[in-house]
Amino acid sequence: EEGSGDRRFWKMYNLAIVGKEAGLRQVAWLEELLKRPKTHTWRIVIGHRPVISGSQRFRRDGVEFPAETKFRAFMSDLLAAHQVDVYMDGHDHTAQWICRGGVSY
Secondary structure, eight states: OTTTTTSTTGGGOOHHHHSHHHHHHHHHHHHHHHHSOOOSSOOEEEOSSOSSOOSHHHHHHHHHOHHHHHHHHHHHHHHHHTTOOEEEOOTTOSOOOOEETTEEO
């Protein structure tokens, strides 16, 4: 079964919304937006899951759920490649500011 075991709550997912095909559509949409010329002072991307975090949850999830680690590496590379200035998320419910690869998280 798609995603079984490597994603938290995978049994509860509606694959039409969060399955592989849906994810590929979301990635294509984001990449299309980021390929556009940068016309503003800031390029900001907002998402739910953290790419980088200092939380215990972040470290634990990266070990327990391999899809988390894949997502983080992919997003980190994507954000840096498209000169994103800021990536904001709220999943960890903490206030953090981490800079890596030219991106503020």
